[in-house]
Amino acid sequence: MLEQTAGEHVIDLLKAWKVDRIFGMPGDSINEFMEELRKQQEIRFIQIRHEETGALAASSHAKLTHQIGVCLSIAGPGAVHLQNGLYDAKKDKAPVLAIVGQISSTLVGTDNFQELKLEAMFEDAAVYNRRVQTAEQLPDLLNQAIRTAYAEKGPAVLIVPDDLFAQKVKSKEALTSSIYSSPIIRPEEKDLKEAVTYMHESKKPAILVGKGAEGAAEEVLAFAEKIKAPIIVSLPAKGMIPDDHPQNMGQLGQLGTKPSYDAIQEADLLLLLGTAFPYREFLPEDTPAVQIDIDPSVIGKYYPSRVGLVGDLRSILPWFTNGLEEKNDDFLQTYIKKRENWNEELQQDIDKETELLQPQQAIAEIQNILEDDAVISLDVGSVTVWTARYLRLKKQKMILSSWLATMGCSLPGAIAAKLAFPDRQVIGIVGDGGFSMGMQDFATAVKYKLPIIMVVFNNEKISMIEFEQQAMGNQPEATDISDIDYAGFARACGGIGYTADSREELRHALKLAASSEVPVVIDAHVENLPPLPGKVSYQQGIHYGQYMIKSMFSKGSTTIPPIKKGLKRL
Known part of the structure; x- marks a missing residue:
């Protein structure tokens, strides 16, 4: 009777499920599984710099391809870092498998180094959440986990003490199979x-x-x-x-x-x-x-x-x-x-001559280099508004964190997109707040030679939150962020970085980035305009007026602060 390690069984099953990449960071509670990954070539291990990036990338992979995304982490801190990306997958109904290491099976429950109650921690985030007790269980539980992720459209978590991966398992009659059949449902x-x-x-x-x-x-x-x-x-x-x-x-x-x-x-x-x-x-x-x-x-x-x-x-x-x-x-x-008239207004916003680069103008310049089959990885914040309103998509595909709306999703999404579709243009649109949340993984794009284009809308603000505070009638608090030389950071990582202070500079940078064979960051310094809704409510108008009055008196001024041009639809 043929014997394999439980880890070898896992590799074979992942191949059967057509898994071709895993996002993760090695560590001491998954070292045995890493050894099994090392010995084969079909499944590519993508080493990320932070497990949150790995989980968000796995979620993005699932959204783009409709195939299960897989991420891997150690016990303790690595597992904690996965949570945000797994919640994103759950909220956006993306099938994801998280293989989470645990301390040795003989030590579980002793409160040993890096041990956490992982089953309890993942219970709300996952549609399937089990700890493997024996090596013999592992293949069948893996099949169950992946099938549940597909059936319930969400993240499945399989917690595995690392020593189990190395244990020999005799081939036996299988309880499960590596297939999923989608039902056809029709109403009465x-x-x-x-x-x-x-x-x-x-x-x-x-x-x-x-x-x-x-x-x-x-x-x-x-x-x-x-x-x-x-x-x-x-x-x-x-x-x-x-x-x-x-x-x-x-x-x-x-x-x-x-x-x-x-x-x-x-x-x-x-x-x-x-x-x-x-x-x-x-x-x-x-x-x-x-x-x-x-x-x-x-x-x-x-x-x-x-x-x-x-x-x-x-x-x-x-x-x-x-x-x-x-x-x-x-x-x-x-x-x-009415839509034609609205489009004419938007075009006027794009075409107007301004001293400072404005967000809608930056979107228009991205539009000019956008290829027909491009993938847009959009972050959360005011860039979401500018992109939704001004970017015109035809056959292109766009992904974002829609229900969880987690900042920092654009870079992991761009990495996942370029790995899934290496021949397609991939552009990340992100604010400086979102990019700086996880920009360390730009180094991951460099390492794997992924020529993505990250356009950072840099206004030194968490501008969506600032606008929300203003719309409530309050003065902005803690929404300023210190500037970073994002172009210099990109170069320090081994990529290419451009700084754009004007529309002409941005146009030139995008043209160069479009033909680049290495990852690019464009640090686009944009004016901080309020991302007003298309229909401003009466209460929003009243509250914004209250903010302006508060601002005037707090500064001891007798002059009402000027209203930016971007407020014309109030």
């Missing part, structure tokens, strides 16, 4: 007919489409064109529906457009397709809604839908498209015109 016909009734009666339907529509863009567009509905796209779904499609009104919410907000408010029927949009204040009060989602738990979760249909959009939408009559397009044409 009575629910479909009820939804049709609402659609027939509607004269002003509007569609809000989310990440759940991935892979169903053609079906969404055919349906929208048939019922003559404006389409509003959630931020995680940006790029699924081409931004230049006439029915695309843009995003909704603080980073959205006024046409999208107005269309939602005026609609007499709201169609929620693959989205659980959580920002209730941007949705209508009591407009009837039909919601379609593969996940039954989100039906009616954030908006009181009249009809809920559980299933795949690719199979459900053609049923409506083929059965419905075309509607009058007066409502749609009104909003196509």
